[in-house]
Amino acid sequence: MFWQEEIEVISREELQRIQLYSLQETIRRLYYNVPFYNQKFRDVNLKPDDIKSLEDIQRLPFTTRDDLRENYPYGLLAVPREKIVRLHTSSGTTGKPKAIFFTKKDIDQSAELIARCLIMTGVKSDDILQNMMTYGLFTGALVMHYGAEKVGILVIPAGPGNTERQIALMQDFGSTCLHLTPSYALYLAEVMDSKGIVPQRDLSLRRAYLGAEPYSEETRIKLENMLGIDIYNSYGLSEMNGPGVAFECKYKDGMHIWEDNFLIEVLDPDTDEPVPEGQEGEIVLTTLKREGMPLLRYRTKDIAKIIPDTCRCGRTHKRISRIFGRVDDMFIVRGVNIFPQQIERVLMGIKGVAQNYQIHLEAYDKMTVKVEIEQDFFDGNIEKLLALKSRITEKLKSEILVTPQVELLEPGTLPISEGKAQRVIDNRNL
Amino acid sequence: MAKIREIAVFAENKPGKIEKITGVLAREGINILAITIASTNGFGIIKLIVDKTELAYQKLKESGLTVSLNEVLAIAMKDRPGQIHDIALVFSKNGINMENAYVLVEETRKQAYLIVQVKDIERAKKLLEKENLKFYDE
Numbered sequence: 001m002f003w004q005e006e007i008e009v010i011s012r013e014e015l016q017r018i019q020l021y022s023l024q025e026t027i028r029r030l031y032y033n034v035p036f037y038n039q040k041f042r043d044v045n046l047k048p049d050d051i052k053s054l055e056d057i058q059r060l061p062f063t064t065r066d067d068l069r070e071n072y073p074y075g076l077l078a079v080p081r082e083k084i085v086r087l088h089t090s091s092g093t094t095g096k097p098k099a100i101f102f103t104k105k106d107i108d109q110s111a112e113l114i115a116r117c118l119i120m121t122g123v124k125s126d127d128i129l130q131n132m133m134t135y136g137l138f139t140g141a142l143v144m145h146y147g148a149e150k151v152g153i154l155v156i157p158a159g160p161g162n163t164e165r166q167i168a169l170m171q172d173f174g175s176t177c178l179h180l181t182p183s184y185a186l187y188l189a190e191v192m193d194s195k196g197i198v199p200q201r202d203l204s205l206r207r208a209y210l211g212a213e214p215y216s217e218e219t220r221i222k223l224e225n226m227l228g229i230d231i232y233n234s235y236g237l238s239e240m241n242g243p244g245v246a247f248e249c250k251y252k253d254g255m256h257i258w259e260d261n262f263l264i265e266v267l268d269p270d271t272d273e274p275v276p277e278g279q280e281g282e283i284v285l286t287t288l289k290r291e292g293m294p295l296l297r298y299r300t301k302d303i304a305k306i307i308p309d310t311c312r313c314g315r316t317h318k319r320i321s322r323i324f325g326r327v328d329d330m331f332i333v334r335g336v337n338i339f340p341q342q343i344e345r346v347l348m349g350i351k352g353v354a355q356n357y358q359i360h361l362e363a364y365d366k367m368t369v370k371v372e373i374e375q376d377f378f379d380g381n382i383e384k385l386l387a388l389k390s391r392i393t394e395k396l397k398s399e400i401l402v403t404p405q406v407e408l409l410e411p412g413t414l415p416i417s418e419g420k421a422q423r424v425i426d427n428r429n430l
Numbered sequence: 431m432a433k434i435r436e437i438a439v440f441a442e443n444k445p446g447k448i449e450k451i452t453g454v455l456a457r458e459g460i461n462i463l464a465i466t467i468a469s470t471n472g473f474g475i476i477k478l479i480v481d482k483t484e485l486a487y488q489k490l491k492e493s494g495l496t497v498s499l500n501e502v503l504a505i506a507m508k509d510r511p512g513q514i515h516d517i518a519l520v521f522s523k524n525g526i527n528m529e530n531a532y533v534l535v536e537e538t539r540k541q542a543y544l545i546v547q548v549k550d551i552e553r554a555k556k557l558l559e560k561e562n563l564k565f566y567d568e
């Protein structure tokens with residue numbers, strides 16, 4: 001089943017022709033409407049007319065998350081502010097988030113892509129989607145919501161958390177599809193198990209869409225067995241609309257990336273040169289249809305590879321593998337992007353906290369921040385330490401929007417470290 | 431009025447902390463006169479009164495522990511029922527909050543003291559001296 005069959009099975013030649021046309025059109029709009037891009041083009045002495053083939057994209061400048069931050073809030077709009085109808089944000093390494101804007105057309109287009117994804121996995125008009133991603137500034141839930149409504153199925157905007165209520169909703173309304181993070185899916189499956197709920201017997205679930213966090217094939221199989229459903233991998237990032245950039249078809253062998261909307265490059269993160277097809281590299285994406293805030297060669301920092309060969313489902317859009325990792329040290333908790341630098345900045349602003357810290361990620365929802373106290377801060381007063389602990393918890397919560405457990409440690413307890421490996425200890429086994 | 435000082439040691443909820451402290455003190459021939467452990471969700475504080483306070487403080491610090499030295503009130507207790515209650519009454523009458531309290535028994539076992547931590551020790555001393563309470567004499 002297809003949502004937009006003619007474009008989903010389009011010939012590669014025709015697809016590339018559309019891509020080139022859309023790329024040239026995007027470049028013209030950026031050149032004339034966005035001073036930031038205009039300057040970038042001037043810096044490398046390029047005019048829109050110089051882009052004559054898809055390969056010419058390699059001559060174009062990159063866009064990084066720092067560029068998004070520096071142009072915060074409205075700097076990257078390619079249309080008048082009045083044409084923007086929705087704002088989403090995504091966290092950045094420093095205080096300011098990244099702002100992503102949608103025009104009416106952008107919202108409609110992102111919903112079309114989700115509709116393609118859902119139909120691709122076999123969704124029919126009687127399906128009921130329980131959307132367990134976070135509604136709000138993050139893109140995860142709303143973009144999926146609009147796409148499911150476009151398909152015309154019933155959407156339950158459950159949001160994350162409150163697992164008992166989630167299960168009750170499934171029981172009461174007969175939800176058939178779930179949209180959630182893999183860590184929450186594991187937690188949900190455990191809770192069902194402990195309550196003696198057998199999904200195959202007691203619920204109507206058919207499939208789940210797991211995204212926003214990287215996870216392994218083993219986790220997929222484990223969850224499919226526990227829940228008795230099909231699980232489809234979903235890839236997206238706020239800067240590129242959110243979910244629906246790439247999605248698995250029923251063969252579950254890589255995610256089709258909608259190439260009429262996104263031009264994908266896989267680059268060696270060190271040399272910025274393209275890697276041969278099938279090799280791992282950083283995913284770099286260019287929006288081809290976006291109106292409000294087109295982005296050129298956006299460095300996603302996600303490491304994946306393109307799966308060569310065409311898919312048995314007949315779709316001609318290339319497939320990407322699951323995400324193997326990140327070029328940077330971002331990690332994701334409850335579908336929320338978090339950078340260790342955000343945590344560091346909060347901690348360093350609190351009196352009594354020493355230099356060193358560590359972030360431990362356990363099962364769903366459990367994030368422990370281990371903090372060393374300063375030698376001189378300690379005066380034997382337990383109330384003072386408790387107050388420090390709650391101050392750290394509150395400040396972290398308002399920065400990262402996830403409430404961590406805070407553990408106070410003696411100075412000198414944690415290994416002195418730099419970089420992600422030792423700062424973030426991920427025991428989630430996703 | 432003589433003062434008495436208490437050593438406080440920060441302790442994560444990790445086994446072995448007390449052994450480490452007592453080990454250091456035993457090696458230096460320091461006697462523990464009183465010990466109390468306040469623990470909360472996640473961490474705790476071990477408080478000690480010892481016979482060689484300054485030496486104990488230095489040695490514990492050298493061993494890598496997070497230590498602080500604080501002045502506390504040591505109020506002589508009479509050997510009769512309701513004594514702690516009587517002292518508590520004096521405190522509340524004077525508007526002094528007992529933040530932490532435990533009992534220390536003299537080595538000769540003749541006299542017991544109530545060790546009390548308060549926020550403003552100078553103010554507390556001034557008020558309590560008027561109340562006919564006796565203090566530890568170092």
Ligand SMILES: [Zn+2]
Nearest residue numbers: 249311313315
């Ligand atoms: Zn396919």
